[in-house]
Amino acid sequence: MDTLIGIINYVVFFAITAGTYGVLALGLNIQWGYTGLFNIGIAGFYAVGAYAAALVSGPPPSVWDGRICGGFELPFIVGLLAAAIVCGIIAFLIGIPTLRLRSDYLAIATIGIAETIRLVLKNESWLTNGVWGLQQIPSPFYDPIHGGIREFLSNNPDLPGWIHGLFSKAYNWFYLFLVLAILFVLYLIVERLVHSPWGRVLKAIREDEDAVAMSGKNTFSFKLQALVLGAMIMGIGGGLYAYYARFISPASFKPLYGTFLVWVMLILGGSGNNRGAILGSFVVWGIWAGTDFLTGYFPFSATQAASLRVIIIGVLLEVILLWRPQGLLQRERKPSKTL
Amino acid sequence: MDILSRIPQLLVYGVISGSILSLGGIGVSLTYSILGFSNFAYGDVMALGAYIALGLFTLFVSWSIPNIPLGPLSFGFGFILAAIFAIGLTAVAVVLIDRILFKRLRHYSSVILMMSSIGVALALRNILQFFWGPQPHYYIERIQIATVIPGLGIRIKPDQVFIVLVTIVLVVLVHAFLKYTKMGKAMRATADNNALARVTGINTNRVIVWTWVIGGALAATAGILAGIENKFITPELGWQMLLSIFAAVVLGGIGNPYGAIVGGMVIGIAEEVSTAFIPTGYKPAVAFIIMILMLLVKPTGLLGKRR
């Protein structure tokens, strides 16, 4: 029974993380899958979103904090909105100088920007509390739900042990529901957008930007919109992470790994396909978590196991590119030069 | 006043780190101009070279191969031998990666190749971490005393002179190769116009192999020199330098190996001198800012002309 409870709790935790990655993958899908923008700075937007949500919803700076900002204790929805808006603004500012560049330069520029964001988060303690991070980020409805459950459990001490085990973590089920609901809403919104005339222009830009430009459309403006919208969604993903983890610091956002995972998720699922983005997140996160389990059976050290996971994901990417580059859910057409 | 007095020493540090960046930049430039994509695995190939050298050296020591000291340098003949083998092995590894992977993806756009190279980068880095662990490994055996050059008030170590000399020698060799040998000219021709090179009958396949060999060898050398300069290596060493190398290449003109040398020096010096004015925590951002400025003002770079 206990192992079953353990498994259920793990699955919930797994699904929350996979769902959060799904949100990120949706954002990347708009930027890369539909518009062909090579954004390697995903981790930067993710981090900014998390920090924005944390600063908006968290407690005011305590006497121990290095920071002097934030802590407005505003609700969950406001936090997510703030995350989206801040990311959108940053994406806008980044896009203006960089979107006119060729894809190689754009890629390098986005890495540099993500790096700079990471340095700012680490160094500007007045804003972010530096390496000590932000604590006590309030999960939405945590007190009522968790408190209520605890009260219920303590009022009924003679309930079987497994009910205690099952329900003590029940808040996470609520959070999972929240994440999946938000993911679903975002999915609907993005699906609507990409099947609109706006979305068709984006797809055309991806295939042949020059042709679109010659037909009179302002491709720069469309690309900027795609970048900003995608970034806003990524910001929401960051917020979802912050509210769940309740504590964030610059170390939580290993820059390249987070970014790389989302890319593999999207490519495996099928770039240009929103369901593929979500499917890819769950599959790749499953592989990531699964290898975590498997390496436990071998005499590897913790860092070795971590390295092995990355190697497996890296090899997975190459295998996909070599053998099924259109991903799992894309139609079986001959992949174009741009995938 | 205090800041100004530190500048000469920072300039010296800049030249040394700039030399290492230049070597890396030449490799990245050649790969870009001939193969058509920015190779994000380049930094981790540098780390690979550094670790193979370390591994071989440890092996040689255990085989009791004599490690004759080399004057004032902090390493001996045994290490040089390990380094040479490491450079060769790295070049072979890089060619193998191309044969197995990049060659089959060449018909895709450069963006796909870039994404693939990121996968290679992460895999390489973590393979190194798997075998050697994430902790820093000591690279040299003896602490060196720096020589003080009077008048200018700068200190310089024999190792650092070695680094700059090796860089100069390699740059001259690469230049001579590109300018005077048939394969070198064929490489320049292929970089100019890949389609025409094939039409002319140039064996572009062989050109590509040579490009990887030279690029891999330069990367390994840069990695080993970086280890000597930093005194210890970690698996992250390559990725940390990659942004600066890309900045150097963009600054000099992407696709132009000579530009990479200029760019490397400028970035190296700029990074070091900047520490006199801004917190060292932001040193990596300096390269990035210079690169962005260059892209906005003259995207073809200082010496660039193509595209």
Added chain:
Amino acid sequence: MSLLTVNAVTSGYGDMEILHGVSIEVGAGEIITVIGPNGAGKSTLMKTIFGLLTPTAGQITFAEEEITGLSPNLVVRRGMGYVPQVENIFPSLTVHENLEMGAFILTDDFSGQLEEIYELFPILKDRRKQRVGKMSGGERQMVAMGRALMLDPKLLMLDEPSAALAPNLAAMIFERIVAINASGVAILIVEQNAKESLKLSDRGYVLASGRNRFEDTGENLLANEDVGQLYLGG
């Protein structure tokens, strides 16, 4: 007995078929011009012969051996030279180095060949250390042709050799083409500047919409009124 035979070749780019069954012949030592309006498939024809495009139907025979779909670096070895219309030189290499690249597949000394090229284009000899990227259009065209001649081909294919050249330079190029032909090299020219080219051609073909339309001697095509109105710009 003809040097090059192209028989009912269909070819194109991806799903787009440009040539719908074109046939031409080039005899040893002949000068043949292919003319036609834009989009007729003239360049596509040359690229298909040289192996840059693979035909979907038809055969191509050169020096009595089939070369259909053979890759360019092998076609070059059979004795065919090709000068594309644009981007036909290596700009950052010198004149000498460009010519040297032309002889890349030769393993022995090519200085004899080099001297012949310099005789054909004396101005190149003076400029041989100059970077080709910095040279004028006419000089670049000479380098491009010289490069293709380094392997002493039996057939030289030129895609619009006088395009973007001032009339006097174009005339010079055509005059050089005659000189090259005089040494025994067959020449296949695709041209917009049809009149000048037909004047020095033994025979010519008119292509339109990817098909053969006319075939005759150079003189007759020039005199032909239909051809003149439709394709020679009156």
